[in-house]
Amino acid sequence: MKNYIIRRLLTLIPVLFGISVAIFLIMQLIPGDVVTGILGIEETPELRAMWEKRLGLDKPLVVQYINWISGVVRGDFGESFRTGAKVFPEILARFSISAELALLACIVAWIIALPLGVLSALKRNSISDRIVRIIALLGVSVPNFATATLLILFLALAFGYYSPIRYVSFLENPLVNLEIMLFPAIVMGGSMAGSVMRMTRSSLLEVLRQDFIKAVRAKGAPESVTIMRHAFKNASIPIVTLVGMQMGILMGGTVVIEQIFSIPGLGQYLLTGIFQRDYPIVQGTVLFMAFIYVFINLLVDIIYTYIDPRISYS
């Protein structure tokens, strides 16, 4: 197991290297650059040359890349072109916000999806199953920026409620923090719930068809034991996979939802970086998101071994 984890962490290196090259090159391809943004209409060739020299943009691309990546390896993601602030501490601070939101969204999704998914599998083809499947379809197909906007409008028009605009961290004031996080978490969790619900339903139905379920019943098991102890646990592997992947994506921050609810998470940071062509911010954030994604997938793979004894990595 330990060897496996070490091996998996080692494979992270080429993955992250590839991503770093890709994101570096993509940033060069986007039209417009940071200097244009900073100077605006006051741009003159002299001023431009001065700024490019200052930001290190006058050097060949390869040198720029090496300068950046050698810093990254040492844990220094560089400074923002605009503000001069260190990128890495900012990423960490914003990650904690995005991660909190992701966690809340997952909790919302589980609370909705798992009971409904189980219900829908057990009462297959009944009215309640149909209703659950329609909810799931909506969750999967309605884009969350639409639900988010509608929710904000609805709350404002029907109840005159606006969630606090200024972000407050959990440590500062947990209640206000949760108030801010609640609605974006509901929106994100709701759309996640759709696919989790579907996966729970189909995976549980698949297990319920298997021979050992009948054998468990033939031993005289109460239905609750058959379902929860045997069927659900066997059905949980694909659910864990799905939730892990979604978690990996959400942890990296969601650009749209954070923007709509003005939550200063990683997604918002990335977006600002892109608008201002602030290369160190974009490159650093994307690299960090990729790392989180791969890391969560590793966690999922480790969780498998606890669920299913047939899976072992030694």
Add this chain to the structure above:
Amino acid sequence: MQNLLEIKDLKIKTLRNKEEVMLLDKVSLNIAPGQCLGIVGESGCGKSITANALLKLLPYPLSVSSGKAMFNSPSLGTVDLLSLEENAMRSIRGREIAMIFQEPMTSLDPIFTIERQMKEALEFHHAHMHEKEKHDRCVEVLKQVNIPRIEQTLGSYPHQLSGGQLQRIMIAIALINTPTLLIADEPTTALDVTIQAQILELMNKLKHEQNASVMFITHDLGVIAETSEQVAVFYSGHIVEEASAEELFYRPAHPYTEGLIKSISSLNEKGNQLYSIPGNVPPGGELKSYCHFLDRCKYAEDSCKRGLPKLVEVAPKHYCRCFRHSMEVEV
């Protein structure tokens, strides 16, 4: 009631394209205490669903449409299994009637240890049993089914054991609460021949030791010969012949039984081609109004189409559903 189990006029239906389709009809069977009843027939003739119906384990959309199955339960008295409510049924499953399945490899939950799954069978019926007691009981039954290295086996997961071992464990689980009736649904079909013989020997031994009645379902007449005293031959949802094993093998009355016996391979007939009954079992749901075996029967005559022959006693305690023995028609 003298018998342990009396099935009367069992009918099982299913839904196909929202239409009711009859899969099993007019099935009546008795099992005496300590007796082994063999049920034999090709795949799809209704053997397994009969067994599953007794424990109310029919998969959706199958259901019992009518009939009775009177069971002499040690705890509940004489009850009709088919109309028993779920709680009472649960107290019978695994305690008074236990079942062994065809596929040992898939009949145990892959993510729990053997010990956990064996203890579970005790837990469901003896809520207050001590851990140590449960463990001892597991060891005891595993010894009965000749499992070597018991402690190691208890800690194993199903994928770490062989099919033969798993089937022994399934038998051990079935025996753990000393049931009065054991339903064995093709317990040797998925195993290779040497293991088959061991399992059959084991089942015979246990039947004598525990004095349990057995309902032995198989498609293999050879297996029937080794295990059963009484035999019922199923064909396409009906019983076509029922007799004691000896009577059936020496004086088969139904053309289908005759064909089955003929198709048992024998070492003495080296070089000859294996006999097989021409044609296939008609698909369920096409229960015809005349003899079901007509299309494959070598004695078939036009007059056979006049109706479904009745199951009649052709010799003492020997029943057969064929116009060659009686002209009576089922109404």
